[in-house]
Amino acid sequence: MTISSLLRYFAILLLLSKYSEANQTQVPLKVTAECKEASMLFSMEHSGMDVQWEIGSLPLTQRMAMIRGYIMRNIAQHMTLEVPLFSVGYRYEDINLKHFYGSFEVIFRDTETLNISVTKVQRCLFKTHELIVCDPEGVVSVVTSTAMVLPQMDPNRTSLLDSRCRPEETDNNRMLFVFTVDTCGTKSRIDANYVTYENEVVLLQELSPARQPIITRDSDFRLTVRCHYRATAISILPVDSIPRNSLLTPGRGSIVEMRQGKTRKRSRFKAVGSDFIGIVRAKAAVPQAQQLMQDDVAAEPEGEENTAHSKCC
Numbered sequence: 001m002t003i004s005s006l007l008r009y010f011a012i013l014l015l016l017s018k019y020s021e022a023n024q025t026q027v028p029l030k031v032t033a034e035c036k037e038a039s040m041l042f043s044m045e046h047s048g049m050d051v052q053w054e055i056g057s058l059p060l061t062q063r064m065a066m067i068r069g070y071i072m073r074n075i076a077q078h079m080t081l082e083v084p085l086f087s088v089g090y091r092y093e094d095i096n097l098k099h100f101y102g103s104f105e106v107i108f109r110d111t112e113t114l115n116i117s118v119t120k121v122q123r124c125l126f127k128t129h130e131l132i133v134c135d136p137e138g139v140v141s142v143v144t145s146t147a148m149v150l151p152q153m154d155p156n157r158t159s160l161l162d163s164r165c166r167p168e169e170t171d172n173n174r175m176l177f178v179f180t181v182d183t184c185g186t187k188s189r190i191d192a193n194y195v196t197y198e199n200e201v202v203l204l205q206e207l208s209p210a211r212q213p214i215i216t217r218d219s220d221f222r223l224t225v226r227c228h229y230r231a232t233a234i235s236i237l238p239v240d241s242i243p244r245n246s247l248l249t250p251g252r253g254s255i256v257e258m259r260q261g262k263t264r265k266r267s268r269f270k271a272v273g274s275d276f277i278g279i280v281r282a283k284a285a286v287p288q289a290q291q292l293m294q295d296d297v298a299a300e301p302e303g304e305e306n307t308a309h310s311k312c313c
Contacts, residue, residue, distance in 0.1 A: 029108055029117050035124035042081045042106050042120060051117065053081065054107040055089050081106065085126060092133045095141045097169050097176055099125050130174075134227040138181040142225055144201065147173040149221055157204045158221075161185030177201060181227060195229045 030045035044051065053060035060081070065072045068089070071082040083089065083104050091103045101123055108118040133141045146153050155175040159166050165184035167175035179186070181197040188197050201223040 031106075031108060031118045031120050033106075033120055033122035035122070036082075038085045038126070040083045040102075040104050040122050040124055042083070042122070043078050044080075044108065045078055049117070050111040052109045052111050053079075054109055055105075060106075086131075092135070092141075095128065095131075095133065095143070095176070095178070097128055097143065097171055097174055099127055100131075102126055132225070138197075140177075140179055140181065140197075140199075140225060140227060142177045142201070142223075143174060144223060145174045146221065153203055153221060158201055159204055160199050160201060161187075163204065175201075177225075193230060197227045197229075199225045201225065 029047060029049065029051065031042070033040060033042045044053075055064065058064065060070075060072075062072065064070070065081075069084055069087050071084075073080045073082075085102060089104055093101045093103070103121060103123040105119065105121045107116055108120070109115065110117050128143055130145055131141070131143050135141075146155055146158075152173075155167060155170040155173060158175055160177060160179060162183070162185035165177070165179055168178045169176040179199065181188070184199055186197050186199045188195065190196075203221045
């Protein structure tokens with residue numbers, strides 16, 4: 001066999017090899033997603049294609065999963081990603097006292113061609129318990145409960161700082177407030193790193209007698225609602241105020257209640273996005289409440305915030 005024959009032979013083998021690889025990559029990805037009680041589960045069947053998973057604009061890595069609380073599993077035939085509710089990357093809509101919708105998007109990219117093979121968006125219905133959502137449009141949604149307040153109080157008698165801003169919806173012991181950061185008496189302040197919007201959920205007390213108020217049997221109930229936006233996430237910074245249409249990314253929050261001189265942390269949620277924090281806290285009218293608020297801020301993991309800043313979805 002001559003050298004030219006050998007070269008032709010190897011050229012044919014190379015073409016056949018490339019043709020075989022091309023056929024393998026043309027097999028469509030099998031991607032599924034399902035809703036669970038408090039999470040979403042994405043699954044991809046292994047194929048001949050090298051695939052990169054992406055959340056937002058960033059590749060999914062073990063470090064990202066660890067920081068954000070995702071659960072990754074790579075088993076014989078499938079790779080799965082479980083995303084707990086209120087993790088970074090969720091979007092929320094249609095919030096009411098019964099339920100709300102959460103959606104999450106995962107992109108699957110061919111690492112050889114860099115083309116997107118599949119974009120999977122899952123939308124699930126979740127039950128509403130207690131939550132706070134501060135979205136990038138500057139809309140704050142808060143669901144909180146008065147079930148543990150003694151004496152019992154009527155949620156219909158609560159309001160924000162502007163007493164005209166009443167609950168959008170109530171039941172026996174819960175209320176839903178929805179307001180924008182430029183309404184309902186919301187205050188704002190700017191420091192080196194954050195723009196903070198703050199409002200309060202208060203009880204409209206009934207005094208007796210009405211004309212000469214002396215006695216009230218109402219509970220001492222007050223919640224402070226705060227949304228912290230990173231200053232670098234604000235697109236416009238006017239001198240007097242920050243317009244809500246300049247907010248860019250959603251964040252995370254917690255609920256703390258203060259009543260009768262005590263504080264009690266009720267729940268904590270990590271909501272979608274990363275460049276600001278939505279917080280519901282008790283007003284620090286007593287030293288222990290002030291210390292609790294300071295400790296809570298100090299306890300935020302630096303790695304998560306620093307990483308999150310570059311990982312907004």
